[in-house]
Amino acid sequence: MLRLLVEASTHAEPLTLGDFYVDFNYPEPFHPRWANIAYWHPRGFYEAISRAWGYWRDSVDRRLKPLVAIPLLKVTRYFSYSDERVAKLYRSKRAEEKVRRLLNTNWRGLMERVYWGYARRVLEKVRDYQKRGPMRVEVVVEASDERVFTGKHVIVDSTERKLGGEVDAMVTSPPYLQAQEYIRSFKLELAWLGFTESFIASLTKHEIPYNRVGEGHVSSGTYEKLKREVEKLKHERLLELYVSYFNSTAKLLNNNHDKIAGVIALTVGPAKIRGTRIPVDTILKEHLEHLGWRHEETLVDTIASRRLFKTSVNPSTNLPEERIPEERILVMKRAT
Numbered sequence: 001m002l003r004l005l006v007e008a009s010t011h012a013e014p015l016t017l018g019d020f021y022v023d024f025n026y027p028e029p030f031h032p033r034w035a036n037i038a039y040w041h042p043r044g045f046y047e048a049i050s051r052a053w054g055y056w057r058d059s060v061d062r063r064l065k066p067l068v069a070i071p072l073l074k075v076t077r078y079f080s081y082s083d084e085r086v087a088k089l090y091r092s093k094r095a096e097e098k099v100r101r102l103l104n105t106n107w108r109g110l111m112e113r114v115y116w117g118y119a120r121r122v123l124e125k126v127r128d129y130q131k132r133g134p135m136r137v138e139v140v141v142e143a144s145d146e147r148v149f150t151g152k153h154v155i156v157d158s159t160e161r162k163l164g165g166e167v168d169a170m171v172t173s174p175p176y177l178q179a180q181e182y183i184r185s186f187k188l189e190l191a192w193l194g195f196t197e198s199f200i201a202s203l204t205k206h207e208i209p210y211n212r213v214g215e216g217h218v219s220s221g222t223y224e225k226l227k228r229e230v231e232k233l234k235h236e237r238l239l240e241l242y243v244s245y246f247n248s249t250a251k252l253l254n255n256n257h258d259k260i261a262g263v264i265a266l267t268v269g270p271a272k273i274r275g276t277r278i279p280v281d282t283i284l285k286e287h288l289e290h291l292g293w294r295h296e297e298t299l300v301d302t303i304a305s306r307r308l309f310k311t312s313v314n315p316s317t318n319l320p321e322e323r324i325p326e327e328r329i330l331v332m333k334r335a336t
Contacts, residue, residue, distance in 0.1 A: 001189060001193065002143040004066040004070070005066070006141050007066035007139075008067045009126075010137075011066075011126050011130075012134075015123060016123075017119060019064050020068055020116070020122070022055050022115070023051065023052065023059070024048050024052045024055075025051060026051040026054045026058075027051075028054045029053070029054045030050055030053040030054040030057050032191040032192055034196075037191060040080045041081070044108075045080070045102075045107070048111060049076050049079060049111075053076075056069065056072060067126070069193070070118070071115055071118030071121075073192065075114050076188070076189070076192055077188060077189070079099075080099075081096055088180075088185045089186075143156055153202050155206055158208075159208075159251045162255045162256060162259075166259050166261055167260055168260075168263070169265065170260050170263070170264045170265070171265045171267075172265075172267070174245075174252075175207075175208050177241065177242070178271070181207070181210075183200065183203045183204045184204070187200055208249070209241045209245035213247045213251060218246050218283070218287055219250075219287050219290035220282075222286055223246055227239075227242060229276055233273075233274055235274070238273055238274065241273075242278075254291070257291050257292075257293065261334065262334060263331065263332070264288065264331075265331050266281070267329050268280040268281050268284065269326070269327050269328070270325075270328070280328075281328045285298075285332065293333065293334060294332065296332060298328050298330050299328065299329040
């Protein structure tokens with residue numbers, strides 16, 4: 001997905017709405033290699049979507065595939081039992097009611113209209129990018145992948161990744177502790193892009209903070225202080241997540257900070273662990289200061305419009321629910 005998004009976002013050739021054509025009646029449908037796929041689509045939706053994906057695989061020009069995939073992924077998610085208010089893949093009563101309403105309409109025509117609506121948005125964004133006169137740059141994408149014909153899984157693990165040469169800046173956003181499960185969130189998209197169930201499952205073993213990286217990489221007094229608070233909860237799994245998250249992120253920084261010439265910018269969110277707000281930016285700031293970096297500034301953005309789903313109680317803890325209130329961009333500069 002990263003490769004598709006990068007190629008689409010930097011598309012430099014002329015583009016028209018007609019380039020987004022897909023055939024929802026294509027005679028050679030594509031069937032995801034995921035045993036649970038029927039759980040997420042009623043039969044009629046599935047048949048139409050699978051024909052569109054068959055066309056994408058067989059007939060869309062290679063240069064246009066990343067662009068066409070974006071509205072196709074969006075319409076695939078919309079015409080499913082997935083609740084779009086929830087970040088992770090989740091089938092709710094609300095989503096089931098949405099599907100029942102759609103099935104009582106001329107959903108076949110609506111599916112194509114929704115697709116073309118998403119396609120227009122992509123076209124507008126690409127044209128906006130192009131009219132700004134962006135410089136032509138080399139883009140290198142290193143991401144986990146699956147060799148379909150050999151069944152080989154290629155895993156790019158950021159905790160082990162080392163830059164091959166010097167760069168001017170690192171801008172990245174590590175996960176917000178356990179607040180977001182990225183692989184679970186995008187299982188449906190990965191399946192329709194052709195990845196197998198076994199490959200998708202293998203990715204979760206490397207996802208921060210579920211990858212279980214041990215101690216020994218973090219240099220922060222705040223980290224140690226809050227670790228003692230987490231230990232008091234007597235919850236082994238929460239402690240593992242806390243340790244793995246910060247040691248994974250610190251290990252990435254330890255491996256690469258000396259290859260970064262000027263700036264490190266980290267977008268993080270102060271997630272909670274059982275009622276305790278974790279100041280992720282403070283811990284990473286202290287760690288980078290230990291590595292010889294200087295704190296430049298911390299930018300704060302209050303999250304408002306992206307809070308899609310609200311609940312008074314967290315169903316996994318039975319504690320009052322409080323979403324992450326803001327995002328912070330920690331900006332560090334190499335000390336002179």
